[in-house]
Amino acid sequence: MAASRPIERAAILGRVVLAAGGGYAVAALSTALLSVTLPMPRSEAVTTATLLSFAILAGVVVLVFALATLRRAAALVLGAILVLGAGLWLAAGPFVLAGGAS
Template identity: 45%
Template sequence: MAGGARSGREGWRYRGNVAARAVIGTVGAYAVAALLATALARTLAMPRVEAVTVATLLGFVVAPAVTIWAFLARGPWRAAAGVLAVALPLAAIVWAAGSPA
């Protein structure tokens, strides 16, 4: 390329974009999976051991979906907003459910 111009995938903006999405995908996936598992374990109407097992297995399904969402969103800010849009209601459910009996 003339004049030392870089392609779109070599600049610091691209690398920062990917790094932000990776952090959002990793931390956000963990937070959403943990909040979902906690919310379901506290609210499912079944024996405690079964509720925790079902909730944990669903958390394992949701975590990769959140990471995929972080990379499919139009930008890192939209990815963060999507993760927060899911995490905040789950946090409210966990808070409203109170401590386990």
Template identity: 55%
Template sequence: MSARTTPMLADRAAVAGRVLLAALGSYTVAALASALLALVLPGPRAEAVSAGTLASFAIMAAAAIWVFAARTLTRAVLFLGLTALLLTGALWLAGAFVPGGAA
């Protein structure tokens, strides 16, 4: 345990960074995963969209928890960034960014 008792500015900034990353990063990953699931799940489109949306709540919660469980903020940023990049690539491969391709 540290000898200091009051949190320093760096500690507060690290917590604020994690809060922002948990809010914005986990939302981004959940939205990308929801869109990908809506495109790739079999069955009627409405059921695929509903299943993707339901799964996004669990994905967002898991990502936010992982941000606070990560050893460093840098590791959390890299993990969520890489996850978002992979999901974006999968969406591109699924034809989500082609006009009329995902319809």
């Protein structure tokens, strides 16, 4: 088996970091957004959103490793983070995101 080049190792490390960090960020923002917007009692909405976050995290991990380039994967994860963050800001308002009471 041929030894892998340092550039290949760096690309794999980049995908692992992106999958872990970006996947966590997307899952956390999705959980927060769904908790605020699902049309059910708050406790059920939070539970449902939390359960869905595990599937979302797994999907982001698969997506990061399935895309052809690390740059494309990073762009897609960053785009999802921006869209979810904007949606959460619109749904919950800046006061709630800053740590204020609702």
